[in-house]
Amino acid sequence: MKNHILTSIIALAMLAVGQDAMAQGCVAIRQFSGLGNAVGQGNILNQGEWNISTNYRYFKSFRHFRGSHEEPERVENGTEVINHQHGLDINVSYAFTERLYGIVSLPFQYNERSSLYEHNREDRHTTYSKGFSDMRIGAGYWLLSGEKAKKGNTAIGLGLKFPTGDYAATSTFYKGEDEVPTELTVDQSIQLGDGGTGLIVDFQGLWNIGSTNFWYYDGFYMFNPKETNGTPTNRSRPNEAIMSVPDQFAVRTGVFRSFEKIHGLGASLGGRFEGIPVRDAFGGSDGFRxxxxIISVEPGITYMRGDVTGTLNVPIALFRNRTQSVTDIENSTPEREVHGDAAFADYLISFTLAWRIPKKAPALFNSL
Structure with missing residues (x-):
């Protein structure tokens, strides 16, 4: 009975911390993430078991930063850019063995972007994008097994992100004094894909640190070697005319606690660091990005009932920095430094509902 309770607590903890990474604003442009924490629950499966989960995320970005300096006057004078972004991932994982698991993640998006500067600079209008985004597939492997994994374990993962999302989505813009409707590509922050095939390397782990307390950690780096995707940005500077295909990264860590007096309930508190680098690790970094x-504090709450678990995480931004891009550096002169801005959110809402499908015992054993 004691072992059964401990197993349930570990399962609850892994379900709680296996969340998607999606930064809050124009910097991290879509819900790319590592594979293990994209569906998370693959790590608690026994051989032959499945897990199906959905993850919904929402944020509103509107606070403008240039470097780490906020520009509050953008909100005060009504010139801020406002993004409402909704993401829904349908995730399926399968345990080939007690240590090896496979993952498929199918993402969908609905986005709205409200601004003045993209239209006639005097009247606010909204552009939209919606549909299937860039899917991910991959596998993970737990480094320990049996008694060695009794107190905790770490998994490493490898996968691919495919350019299945529309990376040249268009919407209606209103240009000039007459507000002439014009069909143009939407801003990079609400494009449904980036047009590149990405290589994802990730890790995740959980360790018991006493009683029903656990230390968790996970992270990923997505290598996007393709330089640009050919999609016009509608920006005036020649070196910013085409969209870049950037790398992305995220790291999370924190503590999870299961409440023994309320069976199935747990809570977590941690931090996360995520974003887009100035230059890619491989390939060129030209084009606009x-x-x-973002550095956030991330509280969460989880409830498990049977094989179904619900998890709510709300990362709250503590520090935001829009770093100087390659094109900013190229456009700077000794007399004038160019440093673009970006809009960030105050918080992100992430809710996951997961269903673990146990492997059925052979009919012979069911009859005994």
Whole structure:
């Protein structure tokens, strides 16, 4: 009975911390993430078991930063850019063995972007994008097994992100004094894909640190070697005319606690660091991108009932930095430094509902 309770607590903890990474604003432009924490629950499966989960995320970005300096006057004078972004991932994982698991993640998006500067600079209008985004597939492997994994374990993963999302989505813009409707590509922050095939390397782990307390950690780096995707940005500077295909990264860590007096209930508190680098690790870094990073505190709550678990995480931004891009550096002169801005959110809402499908015992054993 004691072992059964401990197993349930570990399962609850892994379900709680296996969340998607999606930074809050124009910097991290879509819900790319590592594979293990994209569906998370593959790590608690026994051989032959499945897990199906859905993850919904929402944020509103509107606070403008240039470097780490906020520009509050953008909100005060009504010139801020406002993004409402909704993401829904349908995730399926399968345990080939007690240590090896496979993952498929199918993402969908609905986005709205409201601004003045993209239209006639005097009247606010909204552009839209919606549909299937860039899917991910991959596998992970737990480094320990049996008694060695009794107190905790770490998994490493490898996968691919495919350019299945529309990376040249268009919407209606209103240009000039007459507000002439014009069909143009939407801003990079609400494109449904980036047009590149990405290589994802990730890790995740959980360790018991006493009683029903656990230390968790996970992270990923997505290598996007393709330089540009050919999609016009509608920006005036020649070196910013085409969209870049950027790398992305995220790291999370924290503590999870299961409440023994309320069976199935747990809570977590941690931090996360995520963003887009100025330059890619491989391939060129030309084209337009908004690099930067976000540091957040991440509280969460989880409830498990049977094989179904619900988890709510709300990362709250503590530090936001829109770093100087390659094109900013190229456009700067000794007399004038160019440093673009980006809009960030105050918080992100992430809710996951997961269903673990146990492997059925052979009919012979069911009859005994």
């Amino acid at each position: 908004r690099p930067g990073y």
